[in-house]
Amino acid sequence: MTEPQYRIVEIFQSMQGEGYNSGMAAVFIRFGKCNLACSWCDTDYLRFNTMSLSAVVQQVQNHTAANIIITGGEPTIQPQLETLLDALKACGYYLCIETNGLMPVPAQIDYIAASPKACYAAKYAAQCIEHADEVRIVADGDVTAFARSMAARIRARHYYLSPLDTEGSMNIGHTLQQLGALNQQPAPEHWQLSVQAHKWAGIE
Numbered sequence: 099m100t101e102p103q104y105r106i107v108e109i110f111q112s113m114q115g116e117g118y119n120s121g122m123a124a125v126f127i128r129f130g131k132c133n134l135a136c137s138w139c140d141t142d143y144l145r146f147n148t149m150s151l152s153a154v155v156q157q158v159q160n161h162t163a164a165n166i167i168i169t170g171g172e173p174t175i176q177p178q179l180e181t182l183l184d185a186l187k188a189c190g191y192y193l194c195i196e197t198n199g200l201m202p203v204p205a206q207i208d209y210i211a212a213s214p215k216a217c218y219a220a221k222y223a224a225q226c227i228e229h230a231d232e233v234r235i236v237a238d239g240d241v242t243a244f245a246r247s248m249a250a251r252i253r254a255r256h257y258y259l260s261p262l263d264t265e266g267s268m269n270i271g272h273t274l275q276q277l278g279a280l281n282q283q284p285a286p287e288h289w290q291l292s293v294q295a296h297k298w299a300g301i302e
């Protein structure tokens with residue numbers, strides 16, 4: 099029987115740069131393709147190679163971290179993802195995922211970071227996951243109404259707004275303003291700031 103094949107953009111070790119697990123050493127597995135196409139996307143998710151399951155596991159094991167961040171692109175649309183996750187789990191890795199939150203997340207995942215996109219609010223009104231560990235929304239405009247609607251839809255332990263970081267400029271003032279507005283309203287959730295610290299640190 100032939101091995102499952104995966105669309106791999108890159109596999110590298112770095113530190114989680116965003117959200118609650120910032121600073122956590124991890125091997126990143128970046129999968130090709132996405133089910134959205136955000137105008138400000140910072141990832142070239144269509145430039146990928148095909149790799150077999152054993153080649154992916156081998157490349158991961160060439161690194162030292164005990165944690166894996168499954169990202170993309172959008173990793174939940176990768177065929178046979180669960181077969182790979184089973185293999186990685188069997189090696190003892192702690193599995194985190196970065197997902198846009200449209201599609202269900204495999205049960206093997208230990209930590210879910212969901213990043214719903216306000217520019218596709220209509221899609222999320224129709225379909226989205228119901229729980230995550232953290233929700234992280236990019237403030238690519240006035241996202242307060244969208245953020246409130248996502249907090250009502252996705253139960254999570256942590257909620258973040260992230261400034262939009264494009265070509266070295268960041269709307270951090272507008273993001274702070276929106277955090278203030280969100281936290282002023284009575285709601286069960288408290289919104290915090292998440293920056294893409296890896297970009298400031300000059301690491302991958």
Ligand SMILES: Nc1nc2[nH]cc(C(=O)O)c2c(=O)[nH]1
Pocket residue numbers: 112113114115116141169170196296301302
């Ligand atoms: N250091 C680092 N942390 C990250 N957290 C989420 C990332 C992503 O591209 O999904 C990312 C990334 O690309 N690099």
Ligand code: SF4
Pocket residue numbers: 132133134135136138139140141143170171172198215
């Ligand atoms: S959901 Fe994420 S990977 Fe997909 S286009 Fe938007 S920013 Fe890029």
Ligand SMILES: [Mg+2]
Pocket residue numbers: 140141
């Ligand atoms: Mg990134």
